[in-house]
Amino acid sequence: MSRQLISANHAAAEAATMAARANKNARGFASGIYPITPQTECIEYLAKQEIEKGAVVRVESEHSAMGVCIGAALSGARTFTASASNGLSYMVENIATAGFYRLPILMYAVNRTLGPPWNIWVDHGDTFQLRDAGWMHVYCEDNQEVMDSILFAYRVMEDARIMLPMMVCADAFVLSHTMMMTDMPTQEQVDAYLPDLNLPHAVASEPVTVGGLDFPRETEVHRRQHQEAFDRVPEVYAEAQAEFEKVFGRKIPDRVVPYQMDDAEIAIVCIGTFASTVKPVVDKLRKQGIKAGLVRLRMLRPFPEQEMVEILSGVERIGVMDRDISLGMGGVLWSETRGCAPHAIMQNYMIGLGGGDVRAGHIETIFTELLEQKESGKPRIVEVG
Amino acid sequence: MTANEPVMAGLPHSEQDRSDPVLRAGNTNCGGCGMSNGHLFMSRAAGNDYQIQMVIPACCGIVTPGQFPYSNYGVPVVASTFGGAAAVACGLSEVANQNDDGYRVVVWAGDGGTYDIGFATMSASAERNDDIMYVCYDNEIYGNTGGQRSSATPKGASTTTTPKGKDVGKKDIMGILGAHGIPYATTISLAHPEDAIRKFKKALGMKGFRFVHILAPCPTGWKSEPGEGIEIVRLGVKAGLFPIFEIEDGFKYTINVEPEMCDESLGDYLSKQGRFRKSGVTVADLRESIDRYWRRLRLLSRDE
Numbered sequence: 001m002s003r004q005l006i007s008a009n010h011a012a013a014e015a016a017t018m019a020a021r022a023n024k025n026a027r028g029f030a031s032g033i034y035p036i037t038p039q040t041e042c043i044e045y046l047a048k049q050e051i052e053k054g055a056v057v058r059v060e061s062e063h064s065a066m067g068v069c070i071g072a073a074l075s076g077a078r079t080f081t082a083s084a085s086n087g088l089s090y091m092v093e094n095i096a097t098a099g100f101y102r103l104p105i106l107m108y109a110v111n112r113t114l115g116p117p118w119n120i121w122v123d124h125g126d127t128f129q130l131r132d133a134g135w136m137h138v139y140c141e142d143n144q145e146v147m148d149s150i151l152f153a154y155r156v157m158e159d160a161r162i163m164l165p166m167m168v169c170a171d172a173f174v175l176s177h178t179m180m181m182t183d184m185p186t187q188e189q190v191d192a193y194l195p196d197l198n199l200p201h202a203v204a205s206e207p208v209t210v211g212g213l214d215f216p217r218e219t220e221v222h223r224r225q226h227q228e229a230f231d232r233v234p235e236v237y238a239e240a241q242a243e244f245e246k247v248f249g250r251k252i253p254d255r256v257v258p259y260q261m262d263d264a265e266i267a268i269v270c271i272g273t274f275a276s277t278v279k280p281v282v283d284k285l286r287k288q289g290i291k292a293g294l295v296r297l298r299m300l301r302p303f304p305e306q307e308m309v310e311i312l313s314g315v316e317r318i319g320v321m322d323r324d325i326s327l328g329m330g331g332v333l334w335s336e337t338r339g340c341a342p343h344a345i346m347q348n349y350m351i352g353l354g355g356g357d358v359r360a361g362h363i364e365t366i367f368t369e370l371l372e373q374k375e376s377g378k379p380r381i382v383e384v385g
Numbered sequence: 386m387t388a389n390e391p392v393m394a395g396l397p398h399s400e401q402d403r404s405d406p407v408l409r410a411g412n413t414n415c416g417g418c419g420m421s422n423g424h425l426f427m428s429r430a431a432g433n434d435y436q437i438q439m440v441i442p443a444c445c446g447i448v449t450p451g452q453f454p455y456s457n458y459g460v461p462v463v464a465s466t467f468g469g470a471a472a473v474a475c476g477l478s479e480v481a482n483q484n485d486d487g488y489r490v491v492v493w494a495g496d497g498g499t500y501d502i503g504f505a506t507m508s509a510s511a512e513r514n515d516d517i518m519y520v521c522y523d524n525e526i527y528g529n530t531g532g533q534r535s536s537a538t539p540k541g542a543s544t545t546t547t548p549k550g551k552d553v554g555k556k557d558i559m560g561i562l563g564a565h566g567i568p569y570a571t572t573i574s575l576a577h578p579e580d581a582i583r584k585f586k587k588a589l590g591m592k593g594f595r596f597v598h599i600l601a602p603c604p605t606g607w608k609s610e611p612g613e614g615i616e617i618v619r620l621g622v623k624a625g626l627f628p629i630f631e632i633e634d635g636f637k638y639t640i641n642v643e644p645e646m647c648d649e650s651l652g653d654y655l656s657k658q659g660r661f662r663k664s665g666v667t668v669a670d671l672r673e674s675i676d677r678y679w680r681r682l683r684l685l686s687r688d689e
Contacts, residue, residue, distance in 0.1 A: 027480055027484055028480060028483050028484065030476055030479045030480055030483075032472065032475075032476070053483050053484075054483070055479040055480070055483060057475055057476075057479065057513070058513075059472060059475075059509055060505055060506065060508070060509035061505065061506070061509075063466075063468065063469060063472070063506070064469065064471075064472035064475075064506050064509060065472075066472075067465065067466070067469040067471075067472025067473045067475070067476065067506065068472050068473070068475050068476040068479070069476060070463075070465070070469075070472075070473050070476060071440070071463070071465075071472065071473035071474060071475060071476020071477040071478075071479075071480075072476035072477070072479060072480045073476070074463055074473075074476070074477065075476065075477045075480035075481060075484075076480065077476075077479075077480040077483075079476075093466045093468075093469070094466055094469055097465075097466055097469075203438060203461045203463060203477070204461065204486075205436050205461065205488070206461060207405065207456055207458060207459050207460050207461055207462075208454075208456055208461055208462070209447075209450040209453075209456035209458060209461075209462040209463075209464065210461075210462065210463045210464060211447075211463065211464030211465075212447060212448075212450045212451065212452070212453055212456065212462070212464055213447075213448060213450075213451060213452045213453060214452070214453050215452060218452070218453045
């Protein structure tokens with residue numbers, strides 16, 4: 001194993017390449033690629049790779065990038081694509097198709113503000129709009145997690161009990177363009193970790209129609225089966241974690257990542273790289289005798305409700321930090337988390353919208369205000385300027 | 386289906402046909418649907434020589450197979466999003482080719498999925514020279530949604546969104562595909578089975594992007610007699626309205642059926658279809674643009 005100074009974009013492409021090579025004894029690999037800031041370096045890196053039994057198709061739109069993945073996946077190949085922001089919006093129809101077809105397609109999504117007006121910085125609204133598309137969602141905190149999560153995702157997605165697509169999300173620039181020392185897996189390790197993909201509903205010569213007509217009674221059954229696959233994720237996730245540690249010697253974080261939560265009375269809930277900003281503030285408050293903690297939600301779908309309820313059960317005050325806004329409602333993370341801790345005073349802070357620079361000082365203010373708050377308030381936008 | 390059962394005028398099902406036809410009996414197509422004939426031609430051309438995988442975007446053709454889990458197609462079919470057929474087909478063909486499966490991947494799309502919403506996707510696929518055969522069964526309307534205008538609707542045709550008749554003509558899809566320099570682009574007349582089957586065989590046997598354009602009568606949208614669809618196509622070909630030609634590598638033009646360019650046929654073509662009644666479009670209105678198209682076609686197909 002070697003260590004490399006590498007950006008999340010390159011880490012993602014490197015992981016995808018190794019996963020592609022690992023399927024050479026099965027149906028191989030194919031990917032449709034299209035550029036969009038801030039993931040472009042990922043697909044550029046992929047386009048440079050020589051992959052035995054692999055096709056990287058340079059398409060004309062995000063819609064077609066996912067289209068190529070859908071066709072290739074239905075032919076039994078391992079697939080990958082990357083996108084962000086408006087690219088994801090343009091791709092939505094085929095993203096939902098990949099979900100409903102139960103295809104284990106991997107998407108590296110770099111979270112970027114939806115335009116117009118055009119803004120290339122981090123905001124989670126782009127992948128949150130895909131919350132209900134039938135995909136698993138994972139949000140990463142550093143580049144190692146991006147690389148590992150992609151390999152891990154193939155293992156989970158392609159399990160016969162699951163067969164669902166997954167998006168592995170990374171914050172724009174904070175991760176996508178930031179170089180970090182990263183443990184690089186070897187091809188042998190990846191080969192050992194990822195079994196050959198065997199898609200049970202692959203199209204070959206059998207005259208079946210994939211996606212013809214459903215009447216309501218068929219749709220009811222299809223949705224139930226889709227949901228049941230999501231219900232099996234926790235079990236498969238845990239198995240894939242254990243196997244990952246065995247092969248690579250590193251841990252894959254749990255679906256919810258608690259920090260100093262054992263006896264926490266006040267806590268922040270957030271996703272992605274916010275966690276790295278919050279941790280030192282928690283440490284500082286702990287030194288002052290305040291029982292502060294942090295909950296990073298790593299997996300948005302399937303939503304780890306049970307874990308969230310357990311971790312938040314003894315917490316009196318909860319601040320939910322959203323880098324997104326569901327206009328007319330509030331933060332998405334807040335509205336998802338609300339039901340997990342009805343006992344607590346919970347306040348939603350929509351902070352760093354459009355990529356505003358959220359610093360330790362902002363987090364300290366949140367903690368201070370939250371400590372004095374008497375009851376849950378309405379969601380609030382915090383402008384960081 | 387038993388041997389020698391007549392499945393289309395003068396062409397009985399025989400030993401040389403696929404044992405499982407592309408379009409099976411019991412499908413939901415309307416009587417007189419031109420798409421059905423297109424499938425029968427392709428079925429005969431493929432015989433048992435080619436394993437077909439079909440991608441069908443939103444259109445009547447994806448209603449044809451019927452309700453899940455049944456299928457009235459004798460080949461595997463993937464339903465794609467309306468604008469996504471060529472990209473999905475690209476994925477299937479890349480993987481089939483890298484595994485030496487020998488599958489021939491076919492897109493079967495209507496004019497909406499080809500001329501309109503799927504246009505960019507198809508153009509990109511043609512530019513990449515993906516190994517797919519793209520068949521457009523062109524009924525000149527959005528048939529599946531009840532007959533709205535598309536950019537393939539001809540001038541003067543009434544649709545639910547052009548009730549007084551469309552005021553502009555249709556896109557020159559063959560010119561556009563020819564300009565991509567693809568290995569093969571051809572029009573097919575349902576009234577000329579021998580020429581049609583020869584072309585399907587040729588296209589199925591080739592590599593790279595092949596485009597097949599079928600004028601497909603839709604009795605419901607055209608307000609025509611279901612039994613007269615083939616005759617209407619014959620009249621269109623005779624009149625020069627629907628030229629039957631092929632383009633190889635974007636430059637080698639060959640005219641396959643010589644039209645009579647007769648006004649009488651054109652008049653009958655119009656009068657047999659209720660869709661042209663309201664606008665009152667006449668033979669004289671169309672003749673000039675037909676002649677102009679043919680002057681260009683003659684130049685392009687000139688033997689040098």
